[in-house]
Amino acid sequence: MMKRQWTLLLVGAMVLFASHRSLQTLEADNGRILVTGGGQGTFGSDLDGDGNIDGSYFGIGIARREPGDGDNEKGDSAPSSAGHFVCGMWGNTHILGLPLMAVEGQVVSDSIRWTKKTVTFDGVGTVDLGTGPSGFFTNVPFEVSVTPGGPGVGTLKLTVIGVFDGVPGDTIPGNGNYDLPVETVSSGYIRIQ
Numbered sequence: 031m032m033k034r035q036w037t038l039l040l041v042g043a044m045v046l047f048a049s050h051r052s053l054q055t056l057e058a059d060n061g062r063i064l065v066t067g068g069g070q071g072t073f074g075s076d077l078d079g080d081g082n083i084d085g086s087y088f089g090i091g092i093a094r095r096e097p098g099d100g101d102n103e104k105g106d107s108a109p110s111s112a113g114h115f116v117c118g119m120w121g122n123t124h125i126l127g128l129p130l131m132a133v134e135g136q137v138v139s140d141s142i143r144w145t146k147k148t149v150t151f152d153g154v155g156t157v158d159l160g161t162g163p164s165g166f167f168t169n170v171p172f173e174v175s176v177t178p179g180g181p182g183v184g185t186l187k188l189t190v191i192g193v194f195d196g197v198p199g200d201t202i203p204g205n206g207n208y209d210l211p212v213e214t215v216s217s218g219y220i221r222i223q
């Protein structure tokens with residue numbers, strides 16, 4: 031229960047952080063990008079067949095600087111953390127009968143890439159199924175793609191690498207990963223600057 035409460039606190043803090051950052055004016059230079067967001071998303075379908083449409087809570091706060099701009103405290107050649115991502119399902123969004131499914135971790139700065147509408151980034155973190163030590167995984171890679179916008183517009187897609195392949199909700203069974211479907215923001219927002 032403690033872990034779950036900590037996760038709840040973390041998501042709350044992330045949403046507050048994202049909201050706070052959104053009030054600031056930040057210049058988006060070439061090669062720099064800032065992604066902030068927090069809220070709730072919906073898959074728009076019942077993934078696990080329990081009669082409820084599934085979705086998750088999420089919090090994003092990442093920034094990428096152009097290598098060579100001298101701002102990287104660890105040295106411009108070294109990969110560095112670009113921020114934090116957390117995504118979880120519990121309470122009214124619980125899935126697979128689990129008390130919790132939470133993915134959270136640091137985003138790798140060099141992994142952030144984007145097209146005109148979509149930002150994709152990789153990270154490594156923990157997966158907590160809320161079932162005790164046997165359901166707590168560390169050093170789990172994940173990939174996230176987001177498009178900006180508020181309810182009904184912004185989207186989020188999470189892939190958890192190397193685990194849970196084929197469990198309900200996996201859109202590409204057999205590839206070793208947990209490929210969750212695209213979620214649409216139902217409350218809150220995702221902002222890309």
Ligand SMILES: [Ca+2]
Nearest residue numbers: 076078080082
């Ligand atoms: Ca469901």
Ligand SMILES: [Ca+2]
Nearest residue numbers: 202203207209
């Ligand atoms: Ca898969």
